[in-house]
Amino acid sequence: xxxxxxxxxxxxxxxxxxxxxxxxxxxxxxxxxxxxxxxxxxxxxxxxxxxxxxxxxxxxxxxxxxxxxxxxxxxxxxxxxxxxxxxxxxxxxxxxxxxxxxxxxxxxxxxxxxxxxxxxxxxxxxxxxxxxxxxxxxxxxxxxxxxxxxxxxxxxxxxxxxxxxxx
Amino acid sequence: xxxxxxxxxxxxxxxxxxxxxxxxxxxxxxxxxxxxxxxxxxxxxxxxxxxxxxxxxxxxxxxxxxxxxxxxxxxxxxxxxxxxxxxxxxxxxxxxxxxxxxxxxxxxxxxxxxxxxxxxxxxxxxxxxxxxxxxxxxxxxxxxxxxxxxxxxxxxxxxxxxxxxxxxxxxxxxxxxxxxxxxxxxxxxxxxxxxxxxxxxxxxxxxxxxxxxxxxxxxxxxxxxxxxxxxxxxxxxxxxxxxxxxxxxxxxxxxxxxxxxxxxxxxxxxxxxxxxxxxxxxxxxxxxxxxxxxxxxxxxxxxxxxxxxxxxxxxxxxxxxxxxxxxxxxxxxxxxxxxxxxxxxxxxxxx
Numbered sequence: 001x002x003x004x005x006x007x008x009x010x011x012x013x014x015x016x017x018x019x020x021x022x023x024x025x026x027x028x029x030x031x032x033x034x035x036x037x038x039x040x041x042x043x044x045x046x047x048x049x050x051x052x053x054x055x056x057x058x059x060x061x062x063x064x065x066x067x068x069x070x071x072x073x074x075x076x077x078x079x080x081x082x083x084x085x086x087x088x089x090x091x092x093x094x095x096x097x098x099x100x101x102x103x104x105x106x107x108x109x110x111x112x113x114x115x116x117x118x119x120x121x122x123x124x125x126x127x128x129x130x131x132x133x134x135x136x137x138x139x140x141x142x143x144x145x146x147x148x149x150x151x152x153x154x155x156x157x158x159x160x161x162x163x164x165x166x167x
Numbered sequence: 168x169x170x171x172x173x174x175x176x177x178x179x180x181x182x183x184x185x186x187x188x189x190x191x192x193x194x195x196x197x198x199x200x201x202x203x204x205x206x207x208x209x210x211x212x213x214x215x216x217x218x219x220x221x222x223x224x225x226x227x228x229x230x231x232x233x234x235x236x237x238x239x240x241x242x243x244x245x246x247x248x249x250x251x252x253x254x255x256x257x258x259x260x261x262x263x264x265x266x267x268x269x270x271x272x273x274x275x276x277x278x279x280x281x282x283x284x285x286x287x288x289x290x291x292x293x294x295x296x297x298x299x300x301x302x303x304x305x306x307x308x309x310x311x312x313x314x315x316x317x318x319x320x321x322x323x324x325x326x327x328x329x330x331x332x333x334x335x336x337x338x339x340x341x342x343x344x345x346x347x348x349x350x351x352x353x354x355x356x357x358x359x360x361x362x363x364x365x366x367x368x369x370x371x372x373x374x375x376x377x378x379x380x381x382x383x384x385x386x387x388x389x390x391x392x393x394x395x396x397x398x399x400x401x402x403x404x405x406x407x408x409x410x411x412x413x414x415x416x417x418x419x420x421x422x423x424x425x426x427x428x429x430x431x432x433x434x435x436x437x438x439x440x441x442x443x444x445x446x447x448x449x450x451x452x453x454x455x456x457x458x459x460x461x462x463x464x465x466x467x468x469x470x471x472x473x474x475x476x477x478x479x480x481x482x483x484x485x486x487x488x489x490x491x492x493x494x495x496x497x498x499x500x501x502x503x504x505x506x507x508x509x510x511x512x513x514x515x516x517x518x
Contacts, residue, residue, distance in 0.1 A: 116506070117483050119434065119452065141349065141381065141399075142452075142485070143244075144331070146189075146213065147260050147286050147304070150241050 083118045085110065090125040099124055099132075103139040104148065108158050170446065170460050170475055174517040177456060177478045177500065183220060183509040185231050188213030190503035192245045192488045198252025206494060207232075208501060209255055210509050211243035217257050217267075219274065220509070229511060238265050238276050245289040245334075250296040254317070260286040264301050266317065277317045282309060282324075293337040293344075300344050302332035308346045308356065310365060327354055327367045334384050339391045341413060347382035353396055357419055368419050371396070371406065376424035378404065386441045394422060395447055397436035403428040403449060403459070405472060428472055431457060434485075442491040442498070446475065446514070450486030450502055455479045458514070482506050 077086040087106055091099035103122050110120050122139045124132040138144055149155055189212060196207040206222040206229075217235035222228070241260035248255050255267040255274070264280040264287055284305035291300050299311040299319065308325040330350035337344055344356040344365070353371040358364060371377045380399035387394055392410040397403050404427050409420040434452035441447050447459040458475040482504035492499035498514035 117454075137349075137381070143288070143333070144304075144349075146242065150260060 083115070085114065085118055085120045087120070087122050088125050089122070090128045099129055099135045100138060103135065104145065105158055107139060107145060108149070170444075171463060171473075175476060175514055176517045177458070177476060177481075177512045178515050180499070180511045180513050181228055183210075183229055183231070183511070184507065185218055185234075186210065186212040186214050186216070186507050186509075188242075189484075189505040189507060190487065190509055191242070193490050193501045193503045193509060194246045194248055194255075195490055195492045195501065196248045196252045197250060197493060198248075206492065206499075207252075208490075208492075209246045209248065209257075210503060211246045211257055212507075213242045215239050215241060215243060215259075217243055217246055217255070232272070233274050235267060235274050235276075238279075239263070241286075244287065247290050247292055249292050250294060254296075256290040256292065256299060258287040258290040258301055258303075262287060262303070264290050264299075266319065268317070278319055280311060280319055280321075282321055283307070288332060289334040289336075291335045291337050291344075293342055294339055295342075298337070298342065300335040300337065300346075302335045302346055304331045306330060306332060306348075308332055308335055308344070308354075310344070310356075323365050325356055325365060325367070327370075328352070333381065336385055336387075339387050339389070340410075341391070343413075345385055345394070347385050347396060349381045351378050351380055351382060351398075351400075353377065353382055353385060355422065369421050371422060371424075376404070376427070378402065381435075383436065384438045386439050386447075388441050388445060389443045393425070393441075395439050395441055397439040397449055399435045401429065401432045401434070401436065403431075403436065403439060403447070426469070426471055428459060431459075431474055431477075437486065438488045438490075440489050440491050443493060444498075446491070446498075447472070448489045448491060448500055450481075450489035452485040454482050454484060454486060454504075456481040456486060456489055456500070456502055456512070478512075481512075482508065482510065 089102060089106060091102055103124070107120065107122050123136045126132065129135065190210050191212060193208055193210045199205060199207040205224055208220050209217055210220065211217045215236065218231050219233040220229045221232045223230055239257065239259040239261050243257050243259045245258040246255060253268060256264055257267065258264045262281070262283045262285055265276050266278040267274045268277050280301065283301065283303040285303060287301050287303040289302050297313055299313060300308060302308045306328045309321055310323045310325065311319045312322045314320055328346065328348045328350050330348055332346050332348045335344060335346045345353060346356065347353045351373060354367050355369040356365050357368045373379055378396065378398040378400050382396050382398045385394060385396045392407055394406040395403055396406070405425040406422040407425045408422045412420045432449070432451050432453065436449050436451045438450040439447060445460060449457045456478040459472045460475045462471045462473045481502060484505035486502050486504050488503040490501050492501065500512045500514065502510050502512065
């Protein structure tokens with residue numbers, strides 16, 4: 001069955017998201033519990049599999065990244081000489097919180113998979129999202145990311161999202 | 168400037184390990200680095216502790232003298248010594264600011280300042296040590312008065328920034344407070360009378376040649392008539408004001424943009440510090456330390472600044488803080504990094 005990210009966010013959440021200033025905080029409390037774990041694993045493993053610089057852990061997945069339309073191979077730029085990675089992803093849902101959550105999971109997965117001296121930039125594909133500048137700014141502010149990840153609830157949820165699940 | 172003619176290098180004196188997570192900030196104790204007093208500095212980390220480092224008079228190496236732990240329950244983001252060097256203030260993501268006193272080698276927590284709604288990002292003492300300022304993700308700046316018996320009272324909560332406030336710093340000679348933020352601006356806070364209300368008297372934003380992304384840090388030159396700011400927009404900006412006018416009580420003198428140093432950094436600049444002799448040090452997310460000085464050929468009205476030297480791969484990861492030591496003998500610089508280490512450097516002539 002095809003995963004449907006849109007259906008997982010309810011109308012009341014949308015109102016809350018639109019009036020919220022702190023995107024990441026709302027994302028933590030509202031959106032993350034609804035994100036289907038398998039989707040994140042697919043996105044991220046596909047990213048890593050596409051690039052030989054990291055150890056490949058290759059579980060089988062029923063959906064390709066193209067089918068999910070979240071990440072395509074040319075959306076990943078890797079510069080091994082400068083130890084730099086840039087990931088551009090297209091959130092399938094308009095809500096800023098969902099985009100932030102996906103971006104945060106991507107960042108955590110990369111942090112755990114790449115050597116520590118690698119620099120990374122995560123961003124929403126230009127033109128695909130109404131508040132992309134705001135989302136990109138939060139995702140690339142390492143102090144904000146560090147503070148968010150100190151929230152044990154968020155960390156648990158991110159771990160759950162990144163854990164392989166074959167349900 | 169004599170620096171431009173000399174053949175200088177930033178020599179690594181020591182690499183200090185001990186913290187088990189990224190080191191966010193360092194602060195040299197202002198009362199030390201005098202003759203016959205061993206140099207001391209504090210560092211704070213994502214490992215929730217603060218470490219005190221002291222230079223041994225015999226070996227000249229820095230050793231960790233104390234670990235301040237079990238007080239903050241989250242990352243300690245910033246630390247600052249009072250001007251007398253007797254107290255240390257530490258700001259944490261746990262939304263508190265702790266005040267410590269050195270009691271015969273042991274550091275005791277005297278007081279915990281509460282009030283911020285979430286992560287406190289920075290703490291700063293004014294020049295006389297009578298006031299303390301803190302700032303945080305709740306977009307506010309708090310001013311605290313130091314009362315007798317080491318009690319602290321919040322005298323005002325300053326609203327104005329529209330986003331996370333990253334850093335606060337008091338002017339070196341006057342009670343004027345500066346704050347910089349995720350909202351891309353620097354705000355100047357001033358109280359006309361001693362007992363009066365503090366208010367924002369100036370905002371250095373994009374419309375006044377300000378930064379186009381998060382401003383992470385700022386510092387002043389020794390005289391206090393120039394200000395340097397650093398940002399996620401990859402530039403350093405120098406500002407100046409008519410300080411003599413302010414000091415003579417003729418009201419507030421605004422800060423004006425003097426120049427922008429662009430093209431030198433390709434990743435976020437997290438820290439900037441101006442030495443007593445006029446060398447600006449920057450620490451950035453590209454793991455490098457850069458030093459800038461005023462150019463010789465700038466005109467009187469339009470001074471310009473240039474790169475003195477660049478230390479690539481100063482650390483293995485992002486540099487979060489650079490701080491000049493105010494000691495007279497050697498030109499020492501300390502740097503703190505995401506790699507969990509602190510390095511002490513000496514700016515010396517190439518041997």
